[in-house]
Each structure stands twice: as C-alpha cells, then as structure tokens.
Amino acid sequence: MSFKSDNCGPAHPAIIEALTTANQGFAPSYGTDDLTARTEARLRDIFEAPEASVHLVATGTAANSLALSTLTQPWQTIFCTPLAHIHTDECHAPEFYTGGAKLSLVGEGDKMTPEALQTAIEGWTLGDVHCSQRGPVALTQVTEMGRVYSLEELAALTQTAARYDLPVHLDGARFANALVALDCTPAEMTWKAGIDAVSFGGTKNGCLGVEAVIFFNPAKAWEFELRRKRAAHLFSKHRFLAAQMLAYLTDDLWLDMARAANAKAARLAEGLRGVPDCVFLAEPQANMIFATLPRATHQRLMRGGAHYGLNQGPLDTGAPDEPLSMRLVCDWSIPEDAIDHFVTLAKGD
Amino acid sequence: MSFKSDNCGPAHPAIIEALTTANQGFAPSYGTDDLTARTEARLRDIFEAPEASVHLVATGTAANSLALSTLTQPWQTIFCTPLAHIHTDECHAPEFYTGGAKLSLVGEGDKMTPEALQTAIEGWTLGDVHCSQRGPVALTQVTEMGRVYSLEELAALTQTAARYDLPVHLDGARFANALVALDCTPAEMTWKAGIDAVSFGGTKNGCLGVEAVIFFNPAKAWEFELRRKRAAHLFSKHRFLAAQMLAYLTDDLWLDMARAANAKAARLAEGLRGVPDCVFLAEPQANMIFATLPRATHQRLMRGGAHYGLNQGPLDTGAPDEPLSMRLVCDWSIPEDAIDHFVTLAKGD
Amino acid sequence: MSFKSDNCGPAHPAIIEALTTANQGFAPSYGTDDLTARTEARLRDIFEAPEASVHLVATGTAANSLALSTLTQPWQTIFCTPLAHIHTDECHAPEFYTGGAKLSLVGEGDKMTPEALQTAIEGWTLGDVHCSQRGPVALTQVTEMGRVYSLEELAALTQTAARYDLPVHLDGARFANALVALDCTPAEMTWKAGIDAVSFGGTKNGCLGVEAVIFFNPAKAWEFELRRKRAAHLFSKHRFLAAQMLAYLTDDLWLDMARAANAKAARLAEGLRGVPDCVFLAEPQANMIFATLPRATHQRLMRGGAHYGLNQGPLDTGAPDEPLSMRLVCDWSIPEDAIDHFVTLAKGD
Amino acid sequence: MSFKSDNCGPAHPAIIEALTTANQGFAPSYGTDDLTARTEARLRDIFEAPEASVHLVATGTAANSLALSTLTQPWQTIFCTPLAHIHTDECHAPEFYTGGAKLSLVGEGDKMTPEALQTAIEGWTLGDVHCSQRGPVALTQVTEMGRVYSLEELAALTQTAARYDLPVHLDGARFANALVALDCTPAEMTWKAGIDAVSFGGTKNGCLGVEAVIFFNPAKAWEFELRRKRAAHLFSKHRFLAAQMLAYLTDDLWLDMARAANAKAARLAEGLRGVPDCVFLAEPQANMIFATLPRATHQRLMRGGAHYGLNQGPLDTGAPDEPLSMRLVCDWSIPEDAIDHFVTLAKGD
Structure with missing residues (x-):
C-alpha cells in the first residue's frame, strides 16, 4: 500500500x-x-x-x-x-x-x-x-x-x-x-x-x-x-x-500507464473527500494528491501499513487533531483495492 | 564478428x-x-x-x-x-x-x-x-x-x-x-x-x-x-x-565471464601469431589485443565483415603492406567460430 | 557634489x-x-x-x-x-x-x-x-x-x-x-x-x-x-x-576617515529632515542614507548637478509628487558645503 | 643586486x-x-x-x-x-x-x-x-x-x-x-x-x-x-x-623601460660570456637569461648578496663543479654597476 x-x-x-x-x-x-x-x-x-x-x-x-x-x-x-x-x-x-x-x-x-x-x-x-x-x-x-x-x-x-x-x-x-x-x-x-x-x-x-x-x-x-x-x-x-x-x-x-495512474489518484481523491478533516492543499489534476489529515488519522494509516510522504512532523507527539500534510502518489501499478483500503483506514470505520 | x-x-x-x-x-x-x-x-x-x-x-x-x-x-x-x-x-x-x-x-x-x-x-x-x-x-x-x-x-x-x-x-x-x-x-x-x-x-x-x-x-x-x-x-x-x-x-x-573473455582473446592471439606480418604492440594479458596488420589484411578482414577498432588510417589508400594498428576486444559472448573465422580471413587462405 | x-x-x-x-x-x-x-x-x-x-x-x-x-x-x-x-x-x-x-x-x-x-x-x-x-x-x-x-x-x-x-x-x-x-x-x-x-x-x-x-x-x-x-x-x-x-x-x-564619513552623512540626514516629503527608508547609522523624495525634487537636484543613486524611475515622466527612492553615500572627502548645497537644492528655497 | x-x-x-x-x-x-x-x-x-x-x-x-x-x-x-x-x-x-x-x-x-x-x-x-x-x-x-x-x-x-x-x-x-x-x-x-x-x-x-x-x-x-x-x-x-x-x-x-631592461640583460649576458663554465640554455633575446654555472660559482654569488632564481639544487651539497641552472631577469631599474658587480663576483677574480 x-x-x-x-x-x-x-x-x-x-x-x-x-x-x-x-x-x-x-x-x-x-x-x-x-x-x-x-x-x-x-x-x-x-x-x-x-x-x-x-x-x-x-x-x-x-x-x-x-x-x-x-x-x-x-x-x-x-x-x-x-x-x-x-x-x-x-x-x-x-x-x-x-x-x-x-x-x-x-x-x-x-x-x-x-x-x-x-x-x-x-x-x-x-x-x-x-x-x-x-x-x-x-x-x-x-x-x-x-x-x-x-x-x-x-x-x-x-x-x-x-x-x-x-x-x-x-x-x-x-x-x-x-x-x-x-x-x-x-x-x-x-x-x-x-x-x-x-x-x-x-x-x-x-x-x-x-x-x-x-x-x-x-x-x-x-x-x-x-x-x-x-x-x-x-x-x-x-x-x-x-x-x-x-x-x-x-x-x-506510456499514455495507458499515465491514464491508469491519474485514474487511480482520482479514485483516491474521491475517497479522501469522504474522510473527516481531510483538506486538499491543491486540486489533484494528475497522479499526486497533497492534503492534510489529523495526526491521529496518520497514525492509524501508518499502523495499518500505508507508506507515503508525511511532510511535517513529528507524528508521535502533539495534538491528535493537528493537521499534518502529506503527499500521495499513484503509479500505474497500484491496485485499486490498496486505494480503497487506504481510504477505509483513513475513515477509521 | x-x-x-x-x-x-x-x-x-x-x-x-x-x-x-x-x-x-x-x-x-x-x-x-x-x-x-x-x-x-x-x-x-x-x-x-x-x-x-x-x-x-x-x-x-x-x-x-x-x-x-x-x-x-x-x-x-x-x-x-x-x-x-x-x-x-x-x-x-x-x-x-x-x-x-x-x-x-x-x-x-x-x-x-x-x-x-x-x-x-x-x-x-x-x-x-x-x-x-x-x-x-x-x-x-x-x-x-x-x-x-x-x-x-x-x-x-x-x-x-x-x-x-x-x-x-x-x-x-x-x-x-x-x-x-x-x-x-x-x-x-x-x-x-x-x-x-x-x-x-x-x-x-x-x-x-x-x-x-x-x-x-x-x-x-x-x-x-x-x-x-x-x-x-x-x-x-x-x-x-x-x-x-x-x-x-x-x-x-563475473569471474566466469571474465575467464571466458580472456580465454577467447588468448585463442585469438594464438591464431594471430600465425598471420603473416602480424606484430603485437603489447603482450595480450586479458581480453584485448593490440597489434598491427598490413593494410591489405585489414581490407580483407573488413570486406569479410569483421568489426574492430582501426587506430590509424586511411584504410583505402596507401601501400598495401603498410602496417596499420588495431584493437581487438573479446567479450564473454563472442563465439569461438567467429574468432577462428577472423583468423582465417586474416591469413587470407 | x-x-x-x-x-x-x-x-x-x-x-x-x-x-x-x-x-x-x-x-x-x-x-x-x-x-x-x-x-x-x-x-x-x-x-x-x-x-x-x-x-x-x-x-x-x-x-x-x-x-x-x-x-x-x-x-x-x-x-x-x-x-x-x-x-x-x-x-x-x-x-x-x-x-x-x-x-x-x-x-x-x-x-x-x-x-x-x-x-x-x-x-x-x-x-x-x-x-x-x-x-x-x-x-x-x-x-x-x-x-x-x-x-x-x-x-x-x-x-x-x-x-x-x-x-x-x-x-x-x-x-x-x-x-x-x-x-x-x-x-x-x-x-x-x-x-x-x-x-x-x-x-x-x-x-x-x-x-x-x-x-x-x-x-x-x-x-x-x-x-x-x-x-x-x-x-x-x-x-x-x-x-x-x-x-x-x-x-x-581608517577610523578618522570613517568618523568623517559618518559625520557627514549625519549632517546630510539632519538637513534632509527639513526637506518637504523626504521619507527615510531606514534610520541612517553610518555613511549611507536611503530615503524617498518627490520626483520634482529629484529633478531639481539633478539639474543642480547632484550625483547619487536613484533606485527607481523614470525620472522624466510621471507625477511630480510621486516619491522615488534614492541612495546617498558620503565618503571621508566630501565637502560640508556640498552637503549643505544639496540640502538647499532639495528644499528648493 | x-x-x-x-x-x-x-x-x-x-x-x-x-x-x-x-x-x-x-x-x-x-x-x-x-x-x-x-x-x-x-x-x-x-x-x-x-x-x-x-x-x-x-x-x-x-x-x-x-x-x-x-x-x-x-x-x-x-x-x-x-x-x-x-x-x-x-x-x-x-x-x-x-x-x-x-x-x-x-x-x-x-x-x-x-x-x-x-x-x-x-x-x-x-x-x-x-x-x-x-x-x-x-x-x-x-x-x-x-x-x-x-x-x-x-x-x-x-x-x-x-x-x-x-x-x-x-x-x-x-x-x-x-x-x-x-x-x-x-x-x-x-x-x-x-x-x-x-x-x-x-x-x-x-x-x-x-x-x-x-x-x-x-x-x-x-x-x-x-x-x-x-x-x-x-x-x-x-x-x-x-x-x-x-x-x-x-x-x-613603456618602450624606454623595455629597451633599458633588454640592454641591461644584454650587458649581463655579455659579461657572463667571460665567466668560466657559464653555459647558456637559450640565446637571450629580451630581458631574461637562462644559463648554468658551477655550484661553487653560485655559492660565491649568493654569499656576495646576489638574488636570482636557482632552478635546481641543493646549493650546499654536491660537487663544486656541478652545473646548476639559473634564471636572471633584468628590469628597467637595475643599475649597471649591479650587473658589473654580479659578473665580477661570478668570475671570482
């Protein structure tokens, strides 16, 4: 993931x-x-x-x-x-x-x-x-x-x-x-x-x-x-x-892979729109997403095995609701169920 | 070749x-x-x-x-x-x-x-x-x-x-x-x-x-x-x-390929020793041979499809018996019959 | 000057x-x-x-x-x-x-x-x-x-x-x-x-x-x-x-020359405080003064033979009261009467 | 000198x-x-x-x-x-x-x-x-x-x-x-x-x-x-x-100084031609002289207060008759008697 x-x-x-x-x-x-x-x-x-x-x-x-x-x-x-x-x-x-x-x-x-x-x-x-x-x-x-x-x-x-x-x-x-x-x-x-x-x-x-x-x-x-x-x-x-x-x-x-990557990022963005307190830092237009999530959400994601770029820290201390920014990149190969699992984890259902 | x-x-x-x-x-x-x-x-x-x-x-x-x-x-x-x-x-x-x-x-x-x-x-x-x-x-x-x-x-x-x-x-x-x-x-x-x-x-x-x-x-x-x-x-x-x-x-x-390359160069050198007017510029010790051959020999080799480095020219003009220097390199993959064919061409039999 | x-x-x-x-x-x-x-x-x-x-x-x-x-x-x-x-x-x-x-x-x-x-x-x-x-x-x-x-x-x-x-x-x-x-x-x-x-x-x-x-x-x-x-x-x-x-x-x-230069800049700054619409961009502490004067004042100064750095322009067009910034530097050698003459020109008396 | x-x-x-x-x-x-x-x-x-x-x-x-x-x-x-x-x-x-x-x-x-x-x-x-x-x-x-x-x-x-x-x-x-x-x-x-x-x-x-x-x-x-x-x-x-x-x-x-420098080098060269075992390394054509002198001659010159470039050494050990090379440069200002004194010292009279 x-x-x-x-x-x-x-x-x-x-x-x-x-x-x-x-x-x-x-x-x-x-x-x-x-x-x-x-x-x-x-x-x-x-x-x-x-x-x-x-x-x-x-x-x-x-x-x-x-x-x-x-x-x-x-x-x-x-x-x-x-x-x-x-x-x-x-x-x-x-x-x-x-x-x-x-x-x-x-x-x-x-x-x-x-x-x-x-x-x-x-x-x-x-x-x-x-x-x-x-x-x-x-x-x-x-x-x-x-x-x-x-x-x-x-x-x-x-x-x-x-x-x-x-x-x-x-x-x-x-x-x-x-x-x-x-x-x-x-x-x-x-x-x-x-x-x-x-x-x-x-x-x-x-x-x-x-x-x-x-x-x-x-x-x-x-x-x-x-x-x-x-x-x-x-x-x-x-x-x-x-x-x-x-x-x-x-x-x-090359175009097929790019379309796949972009589509996956779009699916991920769509999912994230349903995640509480997820704030997009830029409108995703290709295969990268920049957004903030509360620290507690990040902790849940990482414990769940998600790998992605966390641009500010630290993860382990500080208020659970403090928003921390992240970069999520989708390549052509990432499975859709990994995307869906990520969203589920983020939602914390 | x-x-x-x-x-x-x-x-x-x-x-x-x-x-x-x-x-x-x-x-x-x-x-x-x-x-x-x-x-x-x-x-x-x-x-x-x-x-x-x-x-x-x-x-x-x-x-x-x-x-x-x-x-x-x-x-x-x-x-x-x-x-x-x-x-x-x-x-x-x-x-x-x-x-x-x-x-x-x-x-x-x-x-x-x-x-x-x-x-x-x-x-x-x-x-x-x-x-x-x-x-x-x-x-x-x-x-x-x-x-x-x-x-x-x-x-x-x-x-x-x-x-x-x-x-x-x-x-x-x-x-x-x-x-x-x-x-x-x-x-x-x-x-x-x-x-x-x-x-x-x-x-x-x-x-x-x-x-x-x-x-x-x-x-x-x-x-x-x-x-x-x-x-x-x-x-x-x-x-x-x-x-x-x-x-x-x-x-x-890595050692097997190097041994193969060196052995092939040795075989080529051995063959060249029987080629008229072939003069070694350095004693071959690994997978490269530096030697001179008469211009006419080079012409025969190249017409025969041999590829190698000819270090001085021109090939087409000048005395047929003028020695021109060459570099021959053997890699691990070159077939032995290519080597033998090269020697045969050089000998001009 | x-x-x-x-x-x-x-x-x-x-x-x-x-x-x-x-x-x-x-x-x-x-x-x-x-x-x-x-x-x-x-x-x-x-x-x-x-x-x-x-x-x-x-x-x-x-x-x-x-x-x-x-x-x-x-x-x-x-x-x-x-x-x-x-x-x-x-x-x-x-x-x-x-x-x-x-x-x-x-x-x-x-x-x-x-x-x-x-x-x-x-x-x-x-x-x-x-x-x-x-x-x-x-x-x-x-x-x-x-x-x-x-x-x-x-x-x-x-x-x-x-x-x-x-x-x-x-x-x-x-x-x-x-x-x-x-x-x-x-x-x-x-x-x-x-x-x-x-x-x-x-x-x-x-x-x-x-x-x-x-x-x-x-x-x-x-x-x-x-x-x-x-x-x-x-x-x-x-x-x-x-x-x-x-x-x-x-x-x-070296210290005497520096003291002279600074003193002259102080005299110039003191004079400029009496010039209408002169605004200092930084408090002069050594031998340089950064300030703005109205375009018309600059025109008068330059016509009068003053040389200094005018940091924004153009000088010749635009509103006469538009403030333009300048840099004035005093070295050890500049005569006091040049300073006083500059101030007089600026005042436009 | x-x-x-x-x-x-x-x-x-x-x-x-x-x-x-x-x-x-x-x-x-x-x-x-x-x-x-x-x-x-x-x-x-x-x-x-x-x-x-x-x-x-x-x-x-x-x-x-x-x-x-x-x-x-x-x-x-x-x-x-x-x-x-x-x-x-x-x-x-x-x-x-x-x-x-x-x-x-x-x-x-x-x-x-x-x-x-x-x-x-x-x-x-x-x-x-x-x-x-x-x-x-x-x-x-x-x-x-x-x-x-x-x-x-x-x-x-x-x-x-x-x-x-x-x-x-x-x-x-x-x-x-x-x-x-x-x-x-x-x-x-x-x-x-x-x-x-x-x-x-x-x-x-x-x-x-x-x-x-x-x-x-x-x-x-x-x-x-x-x-x-x-x-x-x-x-x-x-x-x-x-x-x-x-x-x-x-x-x-510029030309006068160059002529003076060259003339002085010519005078020095002329003098050196009379110095035993002086060998010129290049024919002096301007204001520099490259020559060899026996080690003993160099020792005498340096003891006498001459300053010049000694290009190989050491000065103090080795055979007195071993030739050591030097560079002598004349500028426009060097006095003629310094030149003559150098030659006299070199001759060891």
Whole structure:
C-alpha cells in the first residue's frame, strides 16, 4: 500500500521484456546503434518535430541539468518557482552543470503567473554587469503540487519569456500524466505552446530509468552531446536506454500507464473527500494528491501499513487533531483495492 | 564478428533475468532498498573490507570521475599515463567533476613505473602556491593496452604514492579480467596492494550498465553521496542497478565471464601469431589485443565483415603492406567460430 | 557634489604617499616581502587575534568570494539577506568561486533576525541528500541599507548559526564605518561576537583598492592561499597592497576617515529632515542614507548637478509628487558645503 | 643586486605620479570614468585597432585566464608549451576560469613549432565526443626561456591554428620587451601576425599592477565584462588601473623601460660570456637569461648578496663543479654597476 512515489513502483513488464529483446548479439555503442536511431525518430514523430534533437539519459535530474546548462550561461539566472524540483531536490545539480548559475524564485507556490514571472525578470536589471543576467524560464508539468498548467497558462508564460528573449524549459518528469490530463498532443503541450526544450520523463511512469531531452531547435545538439559525455551520462550500452523508451512509446503504453495512474489518484481523491478533516492543499489534476489529515488519522494509516510522504512532523507527539500534510502518489501499478483500503483506514470505520 | 569493444556485446541473460526478479511491487527509492543493502554487503564481503563504503553508478566515467573528485582538490593534479581513459576518453569529466584539476601525464605508455611516477610527482614543487599541487595517482587495471599490472608492480607504485602521502585510485573497468589473469583475490589486487579507491566495473563484462565505487576508508562516504546526487547519478529506481550487480557477483558469474573473455582473446592471439606480418604492440594479458596488420589484411578482414577498432588510417589508400594498428576486444559472448573465422580471413587462405 | 558611492571618491593622500614610500628598490614578490609581513602583524594586533590568518586582495568581491568559498562546499547553501551584496551585486562570484553553492535568502530586508535565520536553516532538511546542505551565514556590516547590527544582534545571529554548527562570515566593506558607529573594538565586532571570518574593507574608505580577509581560525590559511592564486588574485608586486593597508591602519587614519564619513552623512540626514516629503527608508547609522523624495525634487537636484543613486524611475515622466527612492553615500572627502548645497537644492528655497 | 624577477623591481616614478594626478575628486566607478575611456582609446590607437575591445585587470594571471576562458569551451583543450606560464605558474587558474578545460602540451621547450602544433592538434580527433575538443592556441612572447618568436614564426603558428579554425592568444606579460627586441609595431606582433587576443602586460615593466586584455574582434566584449566581474576582477576605483596604463603608454615610457631592461640583460649576458663554465640554455633575446654555472660559482654569488632564481639544487651539497641552472631577469631599474658587480663576483677574480 505504497503511495510514497511513482519511482517506488515497478517497471511495466513490457519495458523489461524490451530489454531482453534488445539484448541480442552485438550493437554499436554510445548511441550509434539502430535501436537508438529508431527511438529518436519515434520521439520526433510523436512530437511532430522532424528537426528536433533528441537525447536519452537515465535520470530526471540529468535531463533537467543538462538541458538547462545548454540554455544557461554561468552568469545568468534561471527563473523557477520555490517548489521547483530543480531548486529543492537536485542537490545543486543545476548550479553544478551550469558552472554557477543562480535560481531566482518566482512567486510563492508550485505554479508561476505571468505577472510574477515578469516581476522576477525585471528584478534583475538588463545590462547591469554587477547583477545576475536574465536566463531561461523553467516550468514543471505536472507541477510539484500535482497541478497541471493549462495550454493557455503555458502560452501566457512563454509569451512573457519571449518578450524578454528568454528560452523556456519544461521539466516533464510526469509529462505523460499532464498530457492525458489535458487531453492534448505532445506538440500542443510543448513547442506549439512556446516551449523550447523539454525533459520527457519515462522513469516515473513505468520505465526502469530513462528520460529524453528534446530541443525543438537543434542548434545546440552537438554541445549537448559534449555536455552529456563530459557529465558521464552517455551510456556505452545505449541500446538499453533506447529499448525502454521505444517500448514505452509503443502501442500507447506510456499514455495507458499515465491514464491508469491519474485514474487511480482520482479514485483516491474521491475517497479522501469522504474522510473527516481531510483538506486538499491543491486540486489533484494528475497522479499526486497533497492534503492534510489529523495526526491521529496518520497514525492509524501508518499502523495499518500505508507508506507515503508525511511532510511535517513529528507524528508521535502533539495534538491528535493537528493537521499534518502529506503527499500521495499513484503509479500505474497500484491496485485499486490498496486505494480503497487506504481510504477505509483513513475513515477509521 | 565484432571485436569492436566489450561494450558492444550483450548482457548476460542472468543479469536481465535479475531485473525481472527485482521488478516486484514497490521498493524504496534512491538506494534505500533491501536489494541495494544486500549488494553493498556482498561487495564488502568479496573485497574482505567490512568498513568500506560502496556506491553504485551506471557508467564507468561516472565511477572514475566521482571517485577521483572525492580524492582531489581543484588545485591538485592527478597523475596518470598518457593513455589513461580518464585523459583520452572522458571528454574532461575528471576536470569537470573536480572543478578544474589537472592531469599530469606519467611516462609514455599504458603502464607507469615507480621511477616515472616519482619524476612526475617531483615535477610539481611541494609548497609552491603557483604550481599544481600534488594529488592522487590514477592507475588502470587492465591497462588501456590490454596489459595487467602484477601485484608487485601495483605495490611498488602505491608505495611511491604513499611516500608523498598521495592516495591511489584504480580504474577497474575491466577489473574482473585483470583479476582472473592474476589469479588473486579482489583484496590482494586493491587494498592489500595499497589501493585506496576502486571503480569496479560491471558494464564491460556482461551487465547492462552498472559500476561500483569502493572506498576502503569510508571517511568520505557522505561526501560521495552528495557528489553523486549533485551530478545526477543517483538512480531513483536504484534496485535495478543493485539487481545487476548482485546477479553479476552471484555464483562467480563475473569471474566466469571474465575467464571466458580472456580465454577467447588468448585463442585469438594464438591464431594471430600465425598471420603473416602480424606484430603485437603489447603482450595480450586479458581480453584485448593490440597489434598491427598490413593494410591489405585489414581490407580483407573488413570486406569479410569483421568489426574492430582501426587506430590509424586511411584504410583505402596507401601501400598495401603498410602496417596499420588495431584493437581487438573479446567479450564473454563472442563465439569461438567467429574468432577462428577472423583468423582465417586474416591469413587470407 | 557626488553622493553616488564611496568608491567614487579619492584615496586619502597619505595612502598614495605610502605607495611612493614603498616604491624603493627591489622587494620579494607575491607577498613574501617585509611590508606585507608587517601589515599582517598589524591587522592581527588590531583584531587582538595573534593566531589569525590574514590575506590581502584588491577588491571587495574577491574578499567575499574567496572567504566564502573557503567556508562552503559546492553542495551547501549560504544564508544571506535578499539585499546582500553577494547576492545582488557580484554577478555570481560566490557561485563561481564555490563551484555552484546556492544562496538562500533570509527574511525580507537588509538585516536578518535569529528567527528568520532559523527558519531558513530549517528549510533545508539535515541529512537529506537531495536538497541543499546547510552552509555558512553571511552578514553585512554596515548593511546594504546603511544600518548597523548591534553587538547583541550579531551575537544572537552567530549563536543561532552555532547551534547548527555553521560558520559566520562578515562582509565588512564598510567595517570602519560600522565600528565607529558602535564605538567598539574590532575584536568585539568580530570574533568576540562569534564571527569566524571577515572581509575587512579599505577601498570604500579612502584606499585605492585593498581589502583584508581574516580567518580567526587559521586552519584553512594554506587553502585560502591556493584559492587566491588560482583565482588570479595574488599580486606579484604585493607591497603595493600592503602599503595601502598599513598606511590605512596607521595613526587611526581608517577610523578618522570613517568618523568623517559618518559625520557627514549625519549632517546630510539632519538637513534632509527639513526637506518637504523626504521619507527615510531606514534610520541612517553610518555613511549611507536611503530615503524617498518627490520626483520634482529629484529633478531639481539633478539639474543642480547632484550625483547619487536613484533606485527607481523614470525620472522624466510621471507625477511630480510621486516619491522615488534614492541612495546617498558620503565618503571621508566630501565637502560640508556640498552637503549643505544639496540640502538647499532639495528644499528648493 | 636582484635578478630575481621583473616583478621585484619598483614601479617607475611617473606611474606613481600618475596615481596622484588621477586622485582628484570624484570619478565614476567600475570603469565608466573618462580616464579609462582615454586609456582604452590610447590602446586601440597604439594597436591600430579601432574596433578592438580593451579591458584592464590588475594581474597577468587574470588577463590570461579571463582571455582564454572567453575563447575556450570547458570541453576544449588549449594548446601550449610545457613551459607555458599558464601551465606551470597559475595554480590552475585557466582550468578554473574555463570550467575544466585541458591544457595539451606542445613540443618540449619554450617555443612551439608549426609541426609540433599540428601533431598536438591532430592528437585529438575531430568530432569524437569522447575526447578533448580542439581549442585555442596559447603562445607566450617573450617566451618563458627569454626567447622571442620572430614575426615569421608567429605567422606560421597562427596559420597552422587557422587551418583548424582555432583562435590564438598571446601571453604578453613581457610584450614590450619582445616588441623592442623585434623592432616592430604592436599591430605587426599581434593581429597582423594572426593573433586574436593578447594579454598586454604592464606590471613586469614598471607598473604597480595593470594589464590590458585586447580582443581584436570585439564580438565577445560583453561576455568578457561579465566574466571579469564574476571573477571579482572589476575594480571599483578603476581610474587607478587606467592611470597606470595611460602613464605607461605616454611618451614611449613603456618602450624606454623595455629597451633599458633588454640592454641591461644584454650587458649581463655579455659579461657572463667571460665567466668560466657559464653555459647558456637559450640565446637571450629580451630581458631574461637562462644559463648554468658551477655550484661553487653560485655559492660565491649568493654569499656576495646576489638574488636570482636557482632552478635546481641543493646549493650546499654536491660537487663544486656541478652545473646548476639559473634564471636572471633584468628590469628597467637595475643599475649597471649591479650587473658589473654580479659578473665580477661570478668570475671570482
């Protein structure tokens, strides 16, 4: 009964099977193999971006850091929210990869508004050699609070960035979950909405460990290749990254898994609405739920074997009715009876 | 008929199978799972090093760069040979990870001698703020020319380093191939010979992509963890790194594959001794052969479908009898008849 | 009539004269000369810190960045206010020198409180490999709004830092101005108040360009020397840095200049209190004044030849009575009649 | 009697005087003052380069590192000789400023040949993502052994670089000494010979501490400004850098001092030719002499009060007739009788 994270769940059997299939005889290394070429072509196809440069890496932090460092000079600042994964959960990988860029925090929550973005951008004076120079805007879709930017919201933000000639990166660790939530195409959620580069996640949605970095303008493709190798993220047996990604994209497996994960989170949210004193911190739109429950409810859940992220503590002392916040994540694999059991436990019936 | 590299061959089926086995239900992420703990314990056991800190990464360059950066200050120089992989094949990953350390080249070839090492060390004056400060010694075992340091050679080098209080790192991308060539224990080839840290390779010897970094003194374990995360090399679904490594170490699979690879290279070398004008550039001691053949022989081999590294060219023009050097690598999987066919082609019978 | 900055004013003639005096014959280079040794001894004396390590550099940003990088690991965060010079005016020098450390902003203004500092520190979870690790606290004295921390305020902040085992750095670009404002000793304002390292400014207070970095615990003195050289901040003709600093510290010249600057700012503030619609943004405690005046008043001042920092604009359009903020800085040299003339102009009599 | 280094000698009185003259009233800071503008114009004039971008810094290592980092990507290698100051004497400043570029050593001595340069360039395969990418060529004029590249030699090297599309940087710490030795114009020794950027030294030739970085193509001027500020090398009281440089360039002072220094070195060399067992290691062409003398001669010189660089030791033990190498440097100020006395001492008459 684990709602800890979508990186705790298993890979989809079809992904594992693809590894076995790919494991036949010899293949050129370092991404020069056929399977990699086919995978890259498939991604370009799905994104309706025949010119895009496509690169595979094994971790989401690698995708974000390498993509951002390709877009950012060391004396520039990246604009992101205070909850952005790149700020809170990557142990300075963006700062390391960029050679010392700064992250300027926009607004207060998980989503930025065009107004807050503009204020942040103008917070650094253009042409002033003393201060941080303006750099890329970094968005996360699904956000770190489980919400999804609408296409209109994305367009408004990228238009703001464009007014200042700033590129926009999208951290799509949960790209598929957002896509099915919006029911749009990959192109619509990215380059058609003004996104320049995207970290297209596979790991959290049923792969073992693979992400694609996609630049819709391929001008910096070779620089990215050098950055990836220099950072030790170029796999020698690259076919095993490609095999995962290609299986992921075959027969809509990626969309099916994302739909399953979102549906399960919706079922869980529906159940939680009936739990006394459950307060949602954000409207769940994909596969994550942020809410508070009384301490006593958490104690009951944990005693009952539930695993999930408890964001504030301590659990064992303090008033039983004090609300403590939690993060619940559903992956494609979690059984519906686990969800129902969780709700039952929470209700304490 | 590929002798291109041991990273072009397939993973061993038992390694793939271990992924399937590990892919059951939920597991804690980022290396906090049981499988990882068991794998680390197994490595400590094999190395007879109960105190050692053990860390898994997915690429050899990550292992080397992270290990070396933990041992090196940015103003220090790493001592390595001019053929060292860290110098010639990692696109400045060591310089990137260390924040600008230098690589000082020792001697002329793939193996360093204590005398050459001493000369290189003394080339940088102790206590002089203007010059490079003396840092770790980096050895490769199997060397980049396919040779193996004897235990006596290793000890002589580490003793030289110790006289200057310098730590020693071993790039063991082909650790198993060297080990079975020397017929010694992992402890004998590392800490008992004065090695402080080792990159213990799995990828080139039948895994998909996994290496272990081992520090025999665990004082910097937490720093390494931070460096690994900051570099985006901490896997969320870490069990899939652990599963590979544990299967690799089970029932001597790693040693069996290394023995197979070395035996195949020996068979190939034996065959090449009968090929006209074949000149060995180094005595093959593990699974790699460096030799020259006349241009015409190479042409015949390549027309016949052989794949391998041709280190100088061009192939198509110039005298047919001009010797061109090649690298031939045998992995555990290459069939014996491919070897024999290669020799037959080379002989041109 | 320049109130633009204390780095726009002239050096004191005695400082220039010291250069001439120092310019006799040959002297060992790179800080190994007698004059440097005497200067370092003088600083240790003034700070009552016989064990301290003392290092001269030419710019304040070099002093801050080198000092902080000696105290900060790349994966750590520095805690400073959002107005800190290291955040707003050093073009990522701290990030560059530290190899990618982060700056976590404490509170809202120019001074931090122990409570805000504690909140910021606890914002990064101890022992979590994913997030920023807790690093040094960086204070500025005089603050960027012209205020001065009392000794009690400093002690409360350093005690908070100490509870988390974090070192404290003091940016003393205007050290002397703060010291005479508090009427205390250098020791009282630094190590007796819990400060670990200080950037002791000379440039803004009558030197051409010299600052001292002082570590009260000299354990990292050699590392600092390497960092300074690696950053190209070790002067070959080092005697010319030392000569400035020694003259600065001779016969209380540094204190006299600071007292003069502060007194002039006090006279200016006193005058401004009589200017219609002048609103102080912070109580002036040293040699800087932050206040707002109506746009029309600014227009009159600038037409009259006044130079100073106008922090928001535009000057030429908009309502004449709209308040616009300014920064006025007095150095030791500004004539009293310039001050009085400024006030007269402002009053518009 | 100091022949230790030209950075041990005094500044020319006219340079000091210029500081006094510049020290009048208020001036805009950070290089926006008139004196700086005039100095930059003067440099453009002297170099017959009306489009060039000109930037002042205080140390030679800053000039080299900032210039090279502007020309070099972190994954590129700089080609220089094994004796290059940037390799042997800057404590990794080039590696630090470039973010981890490599220095590839060309040839064996202080001067590179086009053939050796070509070999070094081709040592790194074009388009191979694994290896160092080809970057700028870095020459030193006067070389680190006191020799001077002829204009033909410079042109041959820059033509080699140009065939590979690589820019060329000239470390001109002793630019003036080389210029008067060649009796050519600054333009002839730089852009007319194919040089792209130059570190134009003042410090070693009679200034306190000032160097100019000149890019003949100004495309990266703003990037350089950001790099200089980020590295803490932008002086607030910038007029004091400009004043030195402008005085240096006025009335041919720079050329007069260089001619004096070279003439004195020639006189010293002439004298040494009469010293028994004195062997020159390189033909002196500017203001430095590299030669060997028997140990006993060194002992006599040092007992007699001579200061100079003894490059190998120990002085006190070993055979009296063993040759030990030395470096003797003459600056503009050293008296002729000191030279003559040195020779007399060396002769042991």
